[in-house]
Amino acid sequence: MAGSTTAERGERQQESSGPPPARRVTPPRLRTIIILAVALVFLGSGTFGALYGSDWFRVEGVTVSGTRVLTPAQVREAADVPVGDPLISVDTDAIEARLRRKLPRIDVVDVVRSWPHGIRLKVTERTPVLLVQKGGNFVEVDDGGVRFATVSEAPKGVPALELTLSQPGSRAASLRRFGESRLVREAVRVAGALPAAVAHRTQAVKVLSYDDISLELRDGRTVAWGSGEKGATKARTLTALMKAAPAARHFDVSVPTAPASSGS
Structure with missing residues (x-):
């Protein structure tokens, strides 16, 4: 009986050896994860520090809208916004509470940070019936x-x-x-x-x-x-x-x- 051809021997060798093993995907090392986490923390701290300490993000002015009987000056005085403080540190809830307490004519007020250096006060006055x-x-x-x-x-x-x-x-x-x-x-x-x-x-x-x-x-x-x-x-x-x-x-x-x- 004639011997097998070179092509047949190659096919048998491929069948016996099977498919090539899949490459293993190595997960990121724990040290790499820790480094990335620390970097993110530093970046976040730097951003917060920039917002808190930079002169570019401090309160310089207060704008008022929505008044009918009250004047913008009355609203600004009652709001007592801390001009010069970092904008991010301004307590908007406290400002709202002061306005409601000092000016009962105000029904609704929105206190909004207006970046980079302002506070907006939008008021709605009560209507007498x-x-x-x-x-x-x-x-x-x-x-x-x-x-x-x-x-x-x-x-x-x-x-x-x-x-x-x-x-x-x-x-x-x-x-x-x-x-x-x-x-x-x-x-x-x-x-x-x-x-x-x-x-x-x-x-x-x-x-x-x-x-x-x-x-x-x-x-x-x-x-x-x-x-x-x-x-x-x-x-x-x-x-x-x-x-x-x-x-x-x-x-x-x-x-x-x-x-x-x-x-x-």
């Missing part, structure tokens, strides 16, 4: 019932609160049951629910009892509102009623499902 007369001054009350400022002149378009609670009978009972503070909150609730067009024309919100609150408009028309409940429904009903009966002098939405108007 009712005025409570106190001597010769007026206390402004927002729709949350917060009495936030006392002013010498009544702001235009804000109704005054009139409490008539010294009467006998049901009014006295209402006062005993709910207390004056609760009745004032109900008046605030009504004022906050008024349609904008009506609110600007309302001269007074009169409280006779918990469920007997009425409006006196600047043109002499009146609105029986009832209690502070279902305010949004009453507001929509009043708007529709005033459009349907523009010459009426009295409107009643105390029961919004059965509104009424009268007079001409």
Whole structure:
């Protein structure tokens, strides 16, 4: 029998030897990992040090936006931002707390670092929906019932609160049951629910009892509102009623499902 050829011998040798072993992937050595970690720590420390100690990142100015009644100077003074300190070290929460404590007129404030060397104060002031007369001054009350400022002149378009609670009978009972503070909150609730067009024309919100609150408009028309409940429904009903009966002098939405108007 003839011997195998050179090609056949090569194939048998390849089959017997098998495929070449795969190269082992050696994981990074522990020492390399430690070196990289230490390098990152130093880099981070250097960045923090640059932010903390460099004159390029210190507070140089404070900008204020959003004021209506307050002035930017009043806000800056109350904020007491530490000008000259590193910007990264400024306690923005403390600034916000100072502003809320010193200026109750502020409802919302955002204290923002403005890199590289500023602080931005964006304020939203409270909006009065009712005025409570106190001597010769007026206390402004927002729709949350917060009495936030006392002013010498009544702001235009804000109704005054009139409490008539010294009467006998049901009014006295209402006062005993709910207390004056609760009745004032109900008046605030009504004022906050008024349609904008009506609110600007309302001269007074009169409280006779918990469920007997009425409006006196600047043109002499009146609105029986009832209690502070279902305010949004009453507001929509009043708007529709005033459009349907523009010459009426009295409107009643105390029961919004059965509104009424009268007079001409």
